[in-house]
Amino acid sequence: MPMVGLGVFKVPPRKTKDCVLAALKQGYRLIDTAQTYNNEKEVGEAIRESGIPRKDIFVTTKIFLPDYSYEGAQKATKRSLDALGLNYIDLMLLHQPMADYMGAWRGLEKMYNEGACKAIGMSNCFPNVVADMCETKSIKIKPMVNQVEMHPFNQQELNLKTMKNYGIVPEAWAPLNEGKRNFFKNAILTEIGKKYGKTAAQVALRWNIQRDVIVIPKSDEEYQLKENINIFDFKLSDDDMKKIATMDIGHSEIVDLLNPEFVKYVHNFKY
Template sequence: MQSLTLANGREIPQLGYGVYTMTSAEVEKHLPEAIAAGYTHIDTANAYFNEVAVGRAVKASGMRREDLFITTKLFPQSYPYEQCSVDIDASLERLGTDYVDLMLFHQPYGDYVEGWRAMEEAVDAGKARAIGLSNFPVHKVEQILEVARIKPAVIQVEINPYWNQHALKKALAERGLADAVFEGWYPLGHGDEALLAEPVFRELAEKYGKTPAQVVLRWHIQEGNVVFPTSRNPEHMAENIDIFDFALTEDEMARIDALPQHCYYTVPEEPPAFVLARNDYSKQA
């Protein structure tokens, strides 16, 4: 496993295990399989309604807390300052831990500017080792930077070879976030068969004795991205993590970077209806 260094000096494993769309039962079945396969970075969220199951699976794994990197996220209903402090504590309680390694604002809506102070206070109190933003466009990141005492250490967005986010990385570097680590969700392009069938991936897979998906994940690693592919299949888990025994050349990286760019998902400027509904995240089995 390779790691990157966050702005606060802490290490973040580059390849993690995501539990998005998983039920609690699926988490308790498959997260231990992922940990056994060598995954130490776990990505969840209060809106996934499986933090309790993540906490149980982590406890059952027997792993020392300090050997795991746990990320969770707060949905916009949690952003108002007073509510944010309460909901940070609630996530920690559901996860069964005194701290998370990374706490993110999940969606760019609501009182995120006001709530950022509560996130900073969570860092001060040792409840979050690092804080960051998920799905925030440049102009909303700028609003955070205008008030931030602690800058976002992580920016989580859609990243894949069809949407490499080079422009976003450049824009945020120009705004003082050159040391931010980028995390890519859906790193294999939403399961797009056309992406994995690109000639460059078929060719490089044959050259290195890997699958096209492994080549894509290797590209992410060399791009400096953190990724957490979701899998319920132990064989795929093992394949996804088996990407540290080869390296793409500069020319090969450039060929991948030259693929035509288009995003799969555009974050709406105004919040979708499901974001506005208040959810009781305590109701988790």
């Protein structure tokens, strides 16, 4: 699985094909979409149009609550395969650990065993849910990836440790905190970046890479796409890593997963 990918949340369908093609041209080989993003079709079109061999591109998508059951997850996987126009998905995730996600997980296990998905995983699991799924004896296949919000302001060290203990690959959504808290002008990230000729965004992405966390920053600007993947020619020092550790505020400012109102919103979300 590549360490850097392109996320296409909020990339409108009419812009998605060009955005994915631009990213593939810059060297991206991981594309992260979801049924709720309504742009799987355009992601598939870009992959075919790029001429890059299918086996060299890692495609992640996600299914959502209305499809959470043993049968529903299988049907939804087939729907994603049709929309993407692919005959396998590299990584299928359950978007939120809510409703009948255990039933849906069993459906994904079947899809994995049949080869429709090369890997299966979860998203938005806090460490208690990670441990619960991994300790549940009737679950035959442990989640392979957990995609959660992770950036210098929300570092999730316990979650990271828990994933590592269970052999789950951590993947960071919103690795740039969606620009919140004046992210791209942050003094600590900018100051560290100056030493290496890198931007605050590049320092933040590199910091996650050095924690063995995969990053999927979203951008539909060509120069930012280039910037976000150009993070393999420098290494943050232990001192840099310690300075970034002080930025953690210990919770999300994007979404409060524990808020009952948010749970209600997710259950009623239309896409």
